[in-house]
Amino acid sequence: MEDPTQQEEQASAEVRERVRDSFERQGLMAHLGARVTRIGPGRVHIELPHRPEVTQQHGYFHAGATSAVADSAGGYAALTLFPEHTEVLTVEYKINLLAPAVGSRIEAIGTVLKSGRTLTVCRLEVFGVQDDGERKLVANGQQTLIRVDRPEA
Amino acid sequence: MEDPTQQEEQASAEVRERVRDSFERQGLMAHLGARVTRIGPGRVHIELPHRPEVTQQHGYFHAGATSAVADSAGGYAALTLFPEHTEVLTVEYKINLLAPAVGSRIEAIGTVLKSGRTLTVCRLEVFGVQDDGERKLVANGQQTLIRVDRPEA
Amino acid sequence: MEDPTQQEEQASAEVRERVRDSFERQGLMAHLGARVTRIGPGRVHIELPHRPEVTQQHGYFHAGATSAVADSAGGYAALTLFPEHTEVLTVEYKINLLAPAVGSRIEAIGTVLKSGRTLTVCRLEVFGVQDDGERKLVANGQQTLIRVDRPEA
Amino acid sequence: MEDPTQQEEQASAEVRERVRDSFERQGLMAHLGARVTRIGPGRVHIELPHRPEVTQQHGYFHAGATSAVADSAGGYAALTLFPEHTEVLTVEYKINLLAPAVGSRIEAIGTVLKSGRTLTVCRLEVFGVQDDGERKLVANGQQTLIRVDRPEA
Numbered sequence: 001m002e003d004p005t006q007q008e009e010q011a012s013a014e015v016r017e018r019v020r021d022s023f024e025r026q027g028l029m030a031h032l033g034a035r036v037t038r039i040g041p042g043r044v045h046i047e048l049p050h051r052p053e054v055t056q057q058h059g060y061f062h063a064g065a066t067s068a069v070a071d072s073a074g075g076y077a078a079l080t081l082f083p084e085h086t087e088v089l090t091v092e093y094k095i096n097l098l099a100p101a102v103g104s105r106i107e108a109i110g111t112v113l114k115s116g117r118t119l120t121v122c123r124l125e126v127f128g129v130q131d132d133g134e135r136k137l138v139a140n141g142q143q144t145l146i147r148v149d150r151p152e153a
Numbered sequence: 154m155e156d157p158t159q160q161e162e163q164a165s166a167e168v169r170e171r172v173r174d175s176f177e178r179q180g181l182m183a184h185l186g187a188r189v190t191r192i193g194p195g196r197v198h199i200e201l202p203h204r205p206e207v208t209q210q211h212g213y214f215h216a217g218a219t220s221a222v223a224d225s226a227g228g229y230a231a232l233t234l235f236p237e238h239t240e241v242l243t244v245e246y247k248i249n250l251l252a253p254a255v256g257s258r259i260e261a262i263g264t265v266l267k268s269g270r271t272l273t274v275c276r277l278e279v280f281g282v283q284d285d286g287e288r289k290l291v292a293n294g295q296q297t298l299i300r301v302d303r304p305e306a
Numbered sequence: 307m308e309d310p311t312q313q314e315e316q317a318s319a320e321v322r323e324r325v326r327d328s329f330e331r332q333g334l335m336a337h338l339g340a341r342v343t344r345i346g347p348g349r350v351h352i353e354l355p356h357r358p359e360v361t362q363q364h365g366y367f368h369a370g371a372t373s374a375v376a377d378s379a380g381g382y383a384a385l386t387l388f389p390e391h392t393e394v395l396t397v398e399y400k401i402n403l404l405a406p407a408v409g410s411r412i413e414a415i416g417t418v419l420k421s422g423r424t425l426t427v428c429r430l431e432v433f434g435v436q437d438d439g440e441r442k443l444v445a446n447g448q449q450t451l452i453r454v455d456r457p458e459a
Numbered sequence: 460m461e462d463p464t465q466q467e468e469q470a471s472a473e474v475r476e477r478v479r480d481s482f483e484r485q486g487l488m489a490h491l492g493a494r495v496t497r498i499g500p501g502r503v504h505i506e507l508p509h510r511p512e513v514t515q516q517h518g519y520f521h522a523g524a525t526s527a528v529a530d531s532a533g534g535y536a537a538l539t540l541f542p543e544h545t546e547v548l549t550v551e552y553k554i555n556l557l558a559p560a561v562g563s564r565i566e567a568i569g570t571v572l573k574s575g576r577t578l579t580v581c582r583l584e585v586f587g588v589q590d591d592g593e594r595k596l597v598a599n600g601q602q603t604l605i606r607v608d609r610p611e612a
Contacts, residue, residue, distance in 0.1 A: 023210075025210035027206050028217055028218050029215075031207070052180040054181050056179050056180075056181065057176075062181035062182075064217065064218075064220060064225065065181050065217075065221065067220045068218065071216050071217050091397075092248060092249040092427075092450055093248065095247075096245040096572075096603060097242070097244065113557070114555075114557045114558070114596070118452070119452070121599065123599075137573070140582075144450060146425070244578060245603055247553055249419075249450060251427060266402075266443070267402075267405070267446075271577065271605070272605070274446065274551075290419070293420075293448065295402060297551055331517075332521060333515075333521070334512065334513050334514060334524050336512075337490070338490075359486050360486065362486075363485050370526060370527020373523060374521065374527060396556050397555065397556065398556065400551065401553075402550065402551040403551065
């Protein structure tokens with residue numbers, strides 16, 4: 001399965017900077033070794049390379065690591081559609097672990113399904129990716145987020 | 154809110170050893186700094202101390218860290234009711250983040266609601282705990298798990 | 307399993323009237339034959355008697371009927387804690403069907419877990435009830451709701 | 460938004476008959492007035508016309524009715540990929556109500572995301588459809604189902 005998103009549109013420079021600034025302040029993402037690899041309007045990709053620190057007892061990616069990058073991808077996808085001086089909080093999400101999360105890395109994609117004034121709903125997808133580029137859907141979820149106004153400094 | 158589980162029953166020594174063995178093979182749990190603090194029949198507690206490596210951009214516990222320990226607590230709660238030579242996989246879970254996850258640590262509690270031959274359903278609760286012992290429910294979820302037979306070595 | 311809620315507190319007369327007024331305007335609830343049987347602060351019970359019109363292909367209560375009364379019970383539980391001239395909308399819910407929903411009736415109980423300014427989270431439980439009063443948990447869920455201000459007439 | 464599924468493949472005659480037989484035994488679906496409108500391999504459509512019997516207090520489709528047809532669409536989508544003499548049960552589902560469900564009818568589409576030996580995961584979509592054919596996504600969900608062997612008669 002090829003990555004159908006190779007050609008997809010980028011968000012504006014201002015939005016991309018806002019996402020990267022927030023991402024860099026997330027201690028957990030750095031600690032896991034995750035990185036943002038694409039920031040489109042309403043769609044963000046986060047990758048997590050495989051290493052023992054992110055596994056469960058069989059050496060696969062831990063469902064908690066899979067969910068953490070999926071949750072962040074959805075949160076930033078929502079944020080790309082918000083005005084400046086706002087923030088996003090996850091209200092809830094649900095995720096199905098469809099297959100053992102194997103691969104040299106996983107790629108989480110958050111996509112906005114519905115962007116409302118208060119609430120946003122995202123689709124969450126996580127693919128296991130092999131070194132040869134082979135991709136397999138290993139988790140699929142749905143997330144609700146809320147927009148919060150942030151006072152200007 | 155006091156911890157109502159102080160007096161609760163412990164699982165058998167065999168079951169506790171099985172849970173601890175599996176937990177120690179989870180690279181992610183060690184990497185986050187989580188530890189199992191109680192193993193009862195159908196109920197497991199996991200604690201995660203606060204440190205920058207498990208936070209989101211405001212210094213609270215990251216939803217991904219909160220979910221990871223909740224998911225593991227539910228998985229091991231299910232495992233306590235399984236026979237030997239079986240394993241547990243998370244099918245799916247849903248979690249609501251009810252309040253900012255603040256505290257010197259979080260405590261995740263997984264409790265079996267229904268234990269079937271194939272599928273188990275757990276309730277997931279995560280409390281933020283202050284140094285003075287004050288506890289607040291910060292996340293609440295529900296999880297479906299499947300039992301898998303493991304060939305004897 | 308006895309009903310542990312026999313003695314529970316009632317909501318105020320104003321709140322109970324508000325809930326009953328709204329319930330009576332729900333065409334679906336009347337069409338299914340559901341009725342509100344208890345209105346406490348943050349907790350509402352709805353019962354649905356068994357008849358062929360609410361079944362699936364094996365004669366059990368249909369998951370759709372089970373969910374419909376669970377969703378309404380949670381919505382009205384949220385509403386009991388709202389001020390006048392507000393309304394409630396379901397944002398999302400998740401429900402596990404734990405056992406075949408058999409019985410002469412089902413009883414759905416919605417209970418508020420967290421009541422916020424904008425969002426409310428409820429626990430949803432559905433019991434199958436036999437004529438002799440025996441009760442069994444047949445579904446368990448979790449629901450997010452949003453408060454909406456309604457202009458005064 | 461046009462219906463992108465106009466041209467989609469039909470399931471075999473045997474499978475379509477199996478789905479229709481089961482659907483006709485669901486008292487709830489007849490009572491609501493729902494009908495199966497398309498049976499493809501791994502994908503089933505169910506329509507529900509608007510009438511007062513399926514509404515909530517504002518005259519929109521009730522979330523319970525929306526969910527009931529979504530749940531059935533997913534269940535039958537799973538069934539189309541099963542062998543004969545098997546049945547399907549809903550394990551759980553999660554649904555977001557994205558917009559008021561208005562229209563002369565709603566159309567629920569269940570699509571299999573992952574079909575395993577024991578468990579199947581479906582995407583659930585519900586569209587509000589106007590008389591002029593305009594379609595709007597009003598609910599989106601995700602569902603887990605289990606396959607059950609049925610003894611031959």
